[in-house]
Amino acid sequence: MGEPLPKPRAMPHAEWRKVPKWRVRYSAECIDCGLCIPACPYGVHRRAPGSLRLGIPDDFGCLGPACEQAHPAGPEAVFQEGFCVRQCPTSAIALEKNPEWQTLGDPRWSADLLFATWTAAETGRYPAAGFEVRVGDSGGGFDRLRFKFKRSRHERARDTELEAIDTAIPLARRKEGPRLQIPVPWYGGGMSYGSVGLNVMLSRAKAARAWRTFTCTGEGGYPQELLAYKDCVITQIATGMFGVSETTVQAARILEIKYAQGAKPGLGGHLLADKNTGAVAAMRETVAGISLFSPFPFHSVYSVEDHRKHVDWLRAMNPRALVSAKVSTPTDVDMVAVGCYYGGVDILHLDGAYGGTGAAPDIAKKNIAMPLEFAIPKVHRFLQAEGIRDEITVIASGGVRSAHDIAKAIALGADGVVLGTSELVALNCTRCGNCESGRGCQHGIASTDPELNALWDADWGAQRISNLYHALRLELAEILWRLGLPSVQALRGRTDVLYHLDRLPPP
Numbered sequence: 001m002g003e004p005l006p007k008p009r010a011m012p013h014a015e016w017r018k019v020p021k022w023r024v025r026y027s028a029e030c031i032d033c034g035l036c037i038p039a040c041p042y043g044v045h046r047r048a049p050g051s052l053r054l055g056i057p058d059d060f061g062c063l064g065p066a067c068e069q070a071h072p073a074g075p076e077a078v079f080q081e082g083f084c085v086r087q088c089p090t091s092a093i094a095l096e097k098n099p100e101w102q103t104l105g106d107p108r109w110s111a112d113l114l115f116a117t118w119t120a121a122e123t124g125r126y127p128a129a130g131f132e133v134r135v136g137d138s139g140g141g142f143d144r145l146r147f148k149f150k151r152s153r154h155e156r157a158r159d160t161e162l163e164a165i166d167t168a169i170p171l172a173r174r175k176e177g178p179r180l181q182i183p184v185p186w187y188g189g190g191m192s193y194g195s196v197g198l199n200v201m202l203s204r205a206k207a208a209r210a211w212r213t214f215t216c217t218g219e220g221g222y223p224q225e226l227l228a229y230k231d232c233v234i235t236q237i238a239t240g241m242f243g244v245s246e247t248t249v250q251a252a253r254i255l256e257i258k259y260a261q262g263a264k265p266g267l268g269g270h271l272l273a274d275k276n277t278g279a280v281a282a283m284r285e286t287v288a289g290i291s292l293f294s295p296f297p298f299h300s301v302y303s304v305e306d307h308r309k310h311v312d313w314l315r316a317m318n319p320r321a322l323v324s325a326k327v328s329t330p331t332d333v334d335m336v337a338v339g340c341y342y343g344g345v346d347i348l349h350l351d352g353a354y355g356g357t358g359a360a361p362d363i364a365k366k367n368i369a370m371p372l373e374f375a376i377p378k379v380h381r382f383l384q385a386e387g388i389r390d391e392i393t394v395i396a397s398g399g400v401r402s403a404h405d406i407a408k409a410i411a412l413g414a415d416g417v418v419l420g421t422s423e424l425v426a427l428n429c430t431r432c433g434n435c436e437s438g439r440g441c442q443h444g445i446a447s448t449d450p451e452l453n454a455l456w457d458a459d460w461g462a463q464r465i466s467n468l469y470h471a472l473r474l475e476l477a478e479i480l481w482r483l484g485l486p487s488v489q490a491l492r493g494r495t496d497v498l499y500h501l502d503r504l505p506p507p
Contacts, residue, residue: 008124354399380413
């Protein structure tokens with residue numbers, strides 16, 4: 001298993017007001033008997049300090065009706081002891097869904113999934129019950145896929161069993177070239193300096209180093225502050241060539257050629273003038289205060305032979321690095337995959353349409369690329385038919401939100417995934433969609449404004465992302481345990497363990 005992975009450490013947000021899912025209210029009929037206090041194992045009900053009267057209930061701890069399934073003694077014990085509403089002799093306790101909760105999130109990132117990710121980033125574990133941690137509310141994509149588990153959800157694995165499950169994957173599969181393996185089947189996706197602030201880039205790099213995985217610069221260049229973490233930072237070479245130099249290419253262990261982005265295939269990149277500050281402009285060798293565009297496509301690459309020249313150019317500058325090709329998912333993505341392989345890349349990065357920040361136009365995300373759940377198995381099967389599947393690593397990205405999404409992508413045929421938005425949610429992104437407006441994100445995430453960037457520091461952010469990684473690995477290990485699989489590599493291509501909600505579930 002190698003060196004031990006980092007342990008979680010509590011990392012709350014000092015300034016952030018949490019929004020409870022449920023409201024607990026007492027009516028005038030309450031007689032302060034206190035029977036609700038032992039009925040609730042989560043400390044929702046309590047006496048007021050120095051008083052025999054009940055104090056204000058802690059709404060944040062309430063799981064609502066799910067309390068009966070989550071009670072440590074089991075559902076039967078709750079029924080016997082009395083769920084707090086039923087326990088009350090005067091029917092004075094009422095639960096209601098918090099209206100403020102309904103305003104959180106969006107169809108892909110539901111309020112439950114946002115809250116579960118925030119909890120994982122704060123504590124290193126997902127909530128035990130009361131929140132949907134598997135899917136969002138989109139009604140499509142991965143949200144329509146489910147697993148055929150061998151073990152029921154009521155069975156619980158021991159910690160030693162989960163630790164024994166191997167979640168490592170190789171990133172280098174070719175017979176020649178450098179060897180590289182990561183202990184978890186994910187790394188951080190490209191986010192450029194400009195689209196996010198330096199504190200975000202440093203947080204991601206520090207977490208990647210702790211977990212012996214990687215994070216990516218995006219197409220905005222390589223800030224000097226990242227050089228201390230160069231062994232875990234992927235240098236991206238995109239069509240605008242912003243910030244690309246021999247120094248940044250030689251610094252990396254993985255080089256990523258970005259041919260297209262799944263959230264806006266065929267459109268290139270765009271950074272609005274407000275976010276092109278002096279520091280960003282210096283990095284990109286351009287003029288501050290103007291909008292920046294990267295073209296589509298590389299005007300030096302129109303064939304597999306041209307692609308091979310790109311790969312050879314990078315290998316000549318840095319022979320110790322792996323080379324990745326990031327592509328979107330057109331209908332002929334299987335042919336693109338084979339071309340990438342014969343062009344010499346080690347990693348094929350399939351970027352689907354469900355990712356991107358609030359800067360990505362909806363018309364592109366929803367109408368151009370093939371959905372990721374179709375692209376992954378199509379590429380996997382085609383590479384198998386060509387006899388080259390085990391010589392290239394396939395990494396999927398584009399809306400991967402949870403351990404269940406990670407497992408689904410791998411079961412469909414990927415080797416691993418790239419995380420993007422989920423890392424920003426760990427930093428308290430609320431999915432407001434204001435990434436490109438004015439000074440950018442009010443939380444100081446998708447912003448280059450110095451005042452907003454000062455709202456939190458990189459050490460705090462790194463621990464939040466590390467906690468999320470810990471929660472993801474635990475959840476992924478439990479999925480594998482419930483499927484009866486010893487490793488994440490044994491899950492690859494196992495579409496037989498999945499079913500679609502549009503068809504009858506397994507008996």
